[in-house]
Amino acid sequence: MSHESRRSNPVSPMNAELTALFERLLRESGSVESTEWDATDSRLGPAAYHDPAILELEKLKIFRRLPLCLGYADQLREPGSVLARDLLGLPLLITRDRSGEVHVLLNVCRHRGARMVKDENELCRLNSLSCPYHAWTYELNGALRGVPTPIAFPRLDKGTSGLRKLPSVVRHGFIWAILDPDQTGIDVAGFLGGIDDDLATLGLGEHYFFRQRVQRRATNWKLMLDAFQETYHIKKLHAQTIAPFFTEVNPASEAVGLHTRILVGRDRLADAEHLPPSQWDLRRHATLTHVIFPNSLLIYHPDSTSHMGMFPIGPNEIIFVHTMFIPEDAKTEKQIAHWERNFAMIDGGVFSAEDLFISEQIQIGVACGANDTLVFGRQEHNLRRFHENVRAMIGGSE
Ligand code: FES
Ligand SMILES: [Fe+2]
Incomplete structure (x- = not known):
């Protein structure tokens, strides 16, 4: 050789x-x-x-209930990478934010539930997530950035109105998540x-x-x-x-x-x-x-x-x-x-x-x-x- x-x-x-x-x-x-x-x-x-x-x-x-492997994190190599994919009846958004952190979010607007990004299995590059219905806008980590006509929502708490997040972690290069937004932690090492x-x-x-x-x-x-x-x-x-x-x-x-x-x-x-x-x-x-x-x-x-x-x-x-x-x-x-x-x-x-x-x-x-x-x-x-x-x-x- x-x-x-x-x-x-x-x-x-x-x-x-x-x-x-x-x-x-x-x-x-x-x-x-x-x-x-x-x-x-x-x-x-x-x-x-x-x-x-x-x-x-x-x-x-x-x-x-169990951590599932959703893919390989290097697929979302660049900050701003966004992948929309429906799995097990859940519309998912996998993102890499500007600081390089990977997130698994529900692809559902918190205003009236519109799908944020189409599920076409194509990686896209975005600076933020803007709802196609009324343009509520979220950061790539899911946080609500802003809403048009904010005086129409006098009781909106921006801090709790980000996109729903699933427990997720990158380990051994893979993206793992538990497909239940009500669970808080994920222990992939213990699971494996x-x-x-x-x-x-x-x-x-x-x-x-x-x-x-x-x-x-x-x-x-x-x-x-x-x-x-x-x-x-x-x-x-x-x-x-x-x-x-x-x-x-x-x-x-x-x-x-x-x-x-x-x-x-x-x-x-x-x-x-x-x-x-x-x-x-x-x-x-x-x-x-x-x-x-x-x-x-x-x-x-x-x-x-x-x-x-x-x-x-x-x-x-x-x-x-x-x-x-x-x-x-x-x-x-x-x-x-x-x-x-x-x-x-x-x-x-x-x-x-x-x-x-x-x-x-x-x-x-x-x-x-x-x-x-x-x-x-x-x-x-x-x-x-x-x-x-x-x-x-x-x-x-x-
Ligand atoms: S449903 Fe998303 S902004 Fe209205
Ligand atoms: Fe085979």
Whole structure:
């Protein structure tokens, strides 16, 4: 490897937990079964994917309560950046104010409720937020700056009439928020538990935003989480794209509270057997995935990193947000073309045309009543645990 490529492609640093997971992947690479497989297969009723009552409980007890990852803060790199996006029925405004602070606000005017900025998923640059109805104007941190004809509002308290704010924080480069304006605090480190140190060790906060694509797709949010928690499908579904890069070796995965780490062997895994742990590379000898409960996935490709967020609209529909970030800023035409190809392959070729495609097919299948139950094989244990966690949080039983 040349000096230059070595510099731009350093081995990703690992903490003790990731090193132990890598060690287990190598140790078990010769086994047909894995020590982590379930004792037997398990069953799930298809209603989990299409019952509107279940989704309502999930929204109430999971999506409105837990910190959700809304994106990568470097997307709003410049002060004055504003992103309007409706998620889970809430019109949101994500802003970076002039002092550089990021805010997550409700995109709703405090006068008579008009939407402040259109939800077109395009980043805009604004000095302030001016309502299109009667021009009440707010700072980018949500504070009410002024109203036309102030003598018409003799009892208006400007101090309490700013845009409603959601508890939010930037941590490891990501924007996290709790989608409930009545909650006051947000503890992302506590919520992430052991994953928090993984993200710090991997230095995710120092990457650069490259691209984001937002799609409305006809599938249940949990089907896309299922798709990234087992590797059983790679050889078939991804035969024409990424399958040749992966081994038949069982992945090594583990629960970290509600979250999961999964390490899948790549075609170069065997090279690592002869290297000291300091040279094990979890982007090139293997591929790491973090499943962050409830609806986020982080995938560490050889060069770039993907965040995927699944935001339910209805039981049969999601907003799928895929963000790619990269270790060095793409500035030249050549660099941009390189990362565009990378994004097109991963976003268009793999996630959209294969994983989202099959999830939409399954959605039709589960809703039509063909199957009384769906079967998770012993090696699909991460899915069983994920669905158990969802059920426990919404108070259901099966
Ligand atoms: S609704 Fe916004 S200014 Fe009237
Ligand atoms: Fe897949």
